Amino acid sequence: MTLLEARSISKRFGGLQAVKDVSFSVAQGSIKAVIGPNGAGKTTLFNLLSGFIAPDSGEVLLRGMPVQDLPSHAIATRGLSRTFQHIRLFGGMSALENVMVGRHVRSRAGFMAGMLNLAWTRAEERDIRDRALDSMEFLGIGQLAHANASSLSYGQQRAVELARSLTSEPEILLLDEPAAGLNMRETADLAVLITKIRDRGITVLIVEHDMSLVMNISDEVVVLSYGEKIADNKPLAVQKDPQVVRVYLGEDEC
Amino acid sequence: MKRFRILAAVLGIIAVLSLPAFAAETIKIGAVLAVTGPASFLGAPEAKTLEMLVDEVNAKGGINGKKVELIVKDTQASPEKAVSFAKQLIDEDKVFAIIGPSTSGETMAIKNIAEEGKTILLSCAAAEVIVNPVAKYVFKVAPSDRYAVEMIFSQMKKMGIAKIGVLSSNTGFGKAGKEQIEKLAPEHGIRILVNEVYDKSATDLTAEATKIKAANVQAVVNWSIEPAQSIVIKNIRQIGLTIPVFQSHGFANIQYAKAAGAAAEGVLFPASRLVVADSLPAKHPQKAAVASYKKAYETRFKEDVSTFGGHAYDSLMILAKAIEKAGTDKEKVREAVEATKGLAGTAGVFTFSATDHNGLDMNAFAMLTVRNGRFAPAEK
Amino acid sequence: MFLELFFQYLVAGLTYGTIYAVVGIGFNIIYNTTGIINFAQGEFVMLGGMTAVSLHAFLPLPLAIAGAVLVTMAVGGLIEMLFIRWLVKPSVLRMIIITIGVSILIREGALHLWGEGIRSLPYFTGNEVSAIEIGGVRVSPQVLWALGVAAIVVLLLNVFFHYTMLGREMRACASNRDAAALCGIPTRNMVTLSFVVSAGIGALAGCVVSPITQTQYGIGAGLAIKGFTVAILGGLGNSMAAVGAGFILGILESFSIWVMPTAYKDAISITILLAMLFARPSGLFGNSEAARLKEF
Ligand SMILES: Nc1ncnc2c1ncn2[C@@H]1O[C@H](COP(=O)(O)OP(=O)(O)OP(=O)(O)O)[C@@H](O)[C@H]1O
Ligand SMILES: [Mg+2]
Numbered sequence: 001m002t003l004l005e006a007r008s009i010s011k012r013f014g015g016l017q018a019v020k021d022v023s024f025s026v027a028q029g030s031i032k033a034v035i036g037p038n039g040a041g042k043t044t045l046f047n048l049l050s051g052f053i054a055p056d057s058g059e060v061l062l063r064g065m066p067v068q069d070l071p072s073h074a075i076a077t078r079g080l081s082r083t084f085q086h087i088r089l090f091g092g093m094s095a096l097e098n099v100m101v102g103r104h105v106r107s108r109a110g111f112m113a114g115m116l117n118l119a120w121t122r123a124e125e126r127d128i129r130d131r132a133l134d135s136m137e138f139l140g141i142g143q144l145a146h147a148n149a150s151s152l153s154y155g156q157q158r159a160v161e162l163a164r165s166l167t168s169e170p171e172i173l174l175l176d177e178p179a180a181g182l183n184m185r186e187t188a189d190l191a192v193l194i195t196k197i198r199d200r201g202i203t204v205l206i207v208e209h210d211m212s213l214v215m216n217i218s219d220e221v222v223v224l225s226y227g228e229k230i231a232d233n234k235p236l237a238v239q240k241d242p243q244v245v246r247v248y249l250g251e252d253e254c
Numbered sequence: 255m256k257r258f259r260i261l262a263a264v265l266g267i268i269a270v271l272s273l274p275a276f277a278a279e280t281i282k283i284g285a286v287l288a289v290t291g292p293a294s295f296l297g298a299p300e301a302k303t304l305e306m307l308v309d310e311v312n313a314k315g316g317i318n319g320k321k322v323e324l325i326v327k328d329t330q331a332s333p334e335k336a337v338s339f340a341k342q343l344i345d346e347d348k349v350f351a352i353i354g355p356s357t358s359g360e361t362m363a364i365k366n367i368a369e370e371g372k373t374i375l376l377s378c379a380a381a382e383v384i385v386n387p388v389a390k391y392v393f394k395v396a397p398s399d400r401y402a403v404e405m406i407f408s409q410m411k412k413m414g415i416a417k418i419g420v421l422s423s424n425t426g427f428g429k430a431g432k433e434q435i436e437k438l439a440p441e442h443g444i445r446i447l448v449n450e451v452y453d454k455s456a457t458d459l460t461a462e463a464t465k466i467k468a469a470n471v472q473a474v475v476n477w478s479i480e481p482a483q484s485i486v487i488k489n490i491r492q493i494g495l496t497i498p499v500f501q502s503h504g505f506a507n508i509q510y511a512k513a514a515g516a517a518a519e520g521v522l523f524p525a526s527r528l529v530v531a532d533s534l535p536a537k538h539p540q541k542a543a544v545a546s547y548k549k550a551y552e553t554r555f556k557e558d559v560s561t562f563g564g565h566a567y568d569s570l571m572i573l574a575k576a577i578e579k580a581g582t583d584k585e586k587v588r589e590a591v592e593a594t595k596g597l598a599g600t601a602g603v604f605t606f607s608a609t610d611h612n613g614l615d616m617n618a619f620a621m622l623t624v625r626n627g628r629f630a631p632a633e634k
Numbered sequence: 635m636f637l638e639l640f641f642q643y644l645v646a647g648l649t650y651g652t653i654y655a656v657v658g659i660g661f662n663i664i665y666n667t668t669g670i671i672n673f674a675q676g677e678f679v680m681l682g683g684m685t686a687v688s689l690h691a692f693l694p695l696p697l698a699i700a701g702a703v704l705v706t707m708a709v710g711g712l713i714e715m716l717f718i719r720w721l722v723k724p725s726v727l728r729m730i731i732i733t734i735g736v737s738i739l740i741r742e743g744a745l746h747l748w749g750e751g752i753r754s755l756p757y758f759t760g761n762e763v764s765a766i767e768i769g770g771v772r773v774s775p776q777v778l779w780a781l782g783v784a785a786i787v788v789l790l791l792n793v794f795f796h797y798t799m800l801g802r803e804m805r806a807c808a809s810n811r812d813a814a815a816l817c818g819i820p821t822r823n824m825v826t827l828s829f830v831v832s833a834g835i836g837a838l839a840g841c842v843v844s845p846i847t848q849t850q851y852g853i854g855a856g857l858a859i860k861g862f863t864v865a866i867l868g869g870l871g872n873s874m875a876a877v878g879a880g881f882i883l884g885i886l887e888s889f890s891i892w893v894m895p896t897a898y899k900d901a902i903s904i905t906i907l908l909a910m911l912f913a914r915p916s917g918l919f920g921n922s923e924a925a926r927l928k929e930f
Contacts, residue, residue, distance in 0.1 A: 050816065052812065052815075052816075071815065071820075072812075072815040072816060073814075073815045073816075073817075073818050073819055073820045073821065074818075074820075076815070076816055076817060076818035077818040081816065081817075082816055084812075084813070088810045088812060088813035088816075089809075089810070089813070090805065090806045090809035090810055090813065090814070091809050091810070092805070092809055093802070093805055093806065093809060097796075097802055097805075098806075100799070100802060101799075101802050101803055101806040101814070101817050101819070102817050103799075104799065104803055104817050104818050104819050105817065105818035121798070124799075125797065125798070125799065128799065164817065168817065168818065295750065424897070449895075450891075450895060450896040450897075451895070451896060451897045452896050452897075452899075453899075453900065455853075455855075455856030457650075457653055457843070457846065457847035457853075457856065457857065458646070458649050458650055458653060458846055458847060460642075460645065460646035460649050460650075460888075461643055461646035461647070461650075461887070461888040461891040461892065461896075462891060462896055463646075464639065464642045464643055464646055464891075464892070465891060465892065465896075467642070468639050481752045481847075481848045481850055481853070484752065484848060485846075485847065485848060488762045488763070488774075488846075491762065491763035492762075492763060492764070492765045492772060492773075492774045493642060493765065493772045494765065494767070494772050509751050509752055509753075510752070513752050513753065513754050513848050514762055515756075515761055515762035516761045516762045516763045517762035517763050518762075
């Protein structure tokens with residue numbers, strides 16, 4: 001079943017066609033990768049899918065519902081979560097608080113209830129805390145819960161950001177270069193982690209430059225070049241695709 | 255020929271019919287007032303008062319049978335506007351006299367213009383410099399701050415007070431009062447032990463009150479027109495100081511007494527008799543002027559009279575009396591104004607002279623206090 | 635005598651400090667979510683006081699205050715929705731200019747509605763002359779009320795911002811709007827909410843200081859300057875720090891009056907303020923983290 005689908009979406013920045021007429025779909029429960037050289041438009045594509053920017057034309061469908069005109073918080077509420085290529089944590093808040101905020105999508109407590117601290121709000125607050133801690137344990141950063149988010153190392157911050165996304169129990173998770181800055185061992189751990197996330201029933205769409213990671217875990221791979229989709233296939237097929245080899249693998253492997 | 259005579263007769267009739275309009279030339283009086291803007295609390299009641307009085311005078315047939323025409327210019331308290339309006343009134347409208355401006359700054363800006371234009375100026379502002387040095391054509395009807403200070407000092411003498419603390423706000427009003435207090439204190443045998451200037455937007459003055467307390471003075475004088483004058487008496491009482499508190503004539507607005515509540519009780523301040531019009535004894539010389547103005551104004555405008563409107567009242571009355579006496583020759587009227595003697599107005603009994611163009615003294619002020627939340631004469 | 639005076643000046647300083655603090659707190663909320671100084675904050679204080687005085691004509695004091703807080707909160711929310719919400723990516727400068735415009739608008743409206751007369755709420759306990767005396771040092775009970783209210787507000791805000799989902803979300807918004815949106819937080823509503831909460835706190839401050847400072851249509855600007863000063867001095871975004879800074883500034887001012895003419899009070903306090911900011915640009919209690927904050 002198709003969970004997320006892009007239909008001929010395009011985005012132009014001034015004279016630059018960052019994304020051009022791109023269509024593809026992500027099947028529920030799969031891991032799909034988006035690859036392409038620097039500046040190919042991968043992050044822009046993620047921004048379009050998650051509602052950070054609106055496409056000039058085309059549609060984005062989440063569970064068959066058009067969402068391209070919705071603000072990003074509304075798309076998040078519909079089960080799409082993402083991480084950023086450049087980490088965006090809430091500085092000045094603890095790691096745990098960061099992760100707890102991720103639960104917003106699934107919390108109900110309103111302002112008045114929050115202030116009055118009604119019994120069920122307190123229960124919910126505890127539930128949110130527990131779930132946040134669970135996510136952090138799952139990612140192996142449970143011991144960092146009370147550290148200030150901005151004092152953490154780069155890798156730890158990535159993990160906190162991921163925990164924040166996971167805590168919202170998204171249907172689909174968009175990861176923008178999660179392996180950037182990680183060493184080989186950490187990258188291997190990440191691969192395991194992503195498959196575990198998929199095994200929890202969360203669909204994953206990932207942008208990544210690390211080819212071994214992409215080829216190992218992905219069910220399918222989309223290749224972008226200058227904003228255009230040039231391939232969309234199984235990893236092995238993509239690796240053999242002559243056009244891909246020319247524009248991308250060829251220059252990246254040297 | 256016959257037809258020609260008829261024509262002549264008709265023309266004659268028309269001429270006769272239109273004659274009164276020619277003969278009863280009007281007296282044009284200009285007013286340069288801060289009707290709107292930051293000093294509208296001065297200019298607005300002044301303009302209303304003039305409008306009311308001119309209607310009254312004209313309804314009675316004018317002055318010496320001549321109607322009065324009032325031309326009001328709104329300066330919005332800007333001296334620059336006052337200057338251009340004054341020039342316009344003198345050069346273009348050729349007014350007989352000018353009433354106003356409302357503020358001292360504006361008055362000083364046009365003092366010379368009136369003098370050079372040989373046009374009588376009756377200012378509604380209080381500053382001493384308006385009439386000192388005397389300018390031939392420039393008069394003022396608002397009592398100088400000096401009189402208010404003298405009134406306070408004479409009250410202190412009665413109470414045996416010789417050591418005082420002085421508080422004032424950093425406004426023109428506060429500064430003028432402070433200067434007069436400093437200047438006149440030695441003549442009255444009074445020593446100033448504390449002399450503090452606070453910001454006009456002060457929201458609490460407990461520390462200043464503490465300073466007064468520490469200095470062991472016998473009384474405090476506060477000089478301001480801001481809400482601070484209510485705040486300061488509260489703070490003085492709150493820290494347990496029970497010495498007499500004197501305020502300026504700026505306190506003569508019941509809202510300040512109300513805002514200070516229990517702390518206002520017993521505060522002493524000089525004020526125009528207009529403020530206590532109702533409790534003025536019938537035989538008081540100002541009773542008639544004060545009572546009739548208050549009644550007329552309050553009936554017509556449905557708001558309380560203010561001393562400021564009273565200044566406009568006094569200006570026009572002085573001018574009208576002088577015109578009645580001297581006719582419509584500007585020079586003669588100016589002499590008549592200068593010769594005004596014992597004319598009871600709202601601000602006091604005016605007696606002008608060649609050297610005194612304010613015509614008032616300390617008796618322009620009555621010493622008032624607050625008793626049970628209301629203004630009352632200090633002496634029972 | 636010296637000690638008694640010392641403590642009396644201290645009390646005076648606490649009085650000033652409480653007024654500054656209770657006004658200063660309000661600045662932090664909007665700053666926290668938007669990174670702007672709301673120059674209309676003083677007008678919220680004024681509106682709260684004025685509305686409460688009007689309502690007190692026919693409502694008991696606690697209800698009048700509650701009503702005034704609610705009315706002002708509504709005004710705060712409305713202002714955000716009318717003047718700020720529709721702006722697409724407004725610059726900080728533009729937002730500040732808008733809040734200045736709004737402050738003028740509210741002030742003029744208040745002048746129209748209430749005239750220029752001064753009013754005040756009655757003292758919550760006692761009256762204009764009553765004071766609590768401890769060893770010759772006297773303090774008006776209203777100062778204690780204001781202190782208490784400031785303490786409760788700070789406490790509630792801390793609970794709200796740290797222990798409720800909504801509060802955390804407001805902080806998240808302040809810290810990173812994009813990431814907050816990604817977490818499903820409707821960031822614009824958070825900005826509205828911050829105006830509502832700030833207005834409410836301002837109004838409450840306006841009510842509790844009204845018997846001390848009195849209330850007039852124009853009082854907001856003067857109060858806001860000091861409130862703003864202590865908010866900066868404390869380190870923006872931290873209400874506890876604003877209170878601490880309020881007391882420091884108040885006590886400094888009071889003691890400066892003790893030893894020098896009052897006229898120098900502001901010069902002294904501003905000099906100290908500048909010196910402190912020079913030494914600690916992020917405020918007395920702020921961390922550098924909070925200081926390199928937020929563009930819209
Ligand atoms: N907001 C923007 N305004 C103008 N140009 C932009 C904007 N965002 C991206 N671009 C441009 O669009 C192109 C695609 O950028 P994008 O960030 O999507 O590439 P990418 O594939 O994610 O690259 P990388 O691998 O370096 O992350 C680039 O040339 C970039 O400079
Ligand atoms: Mg990218």
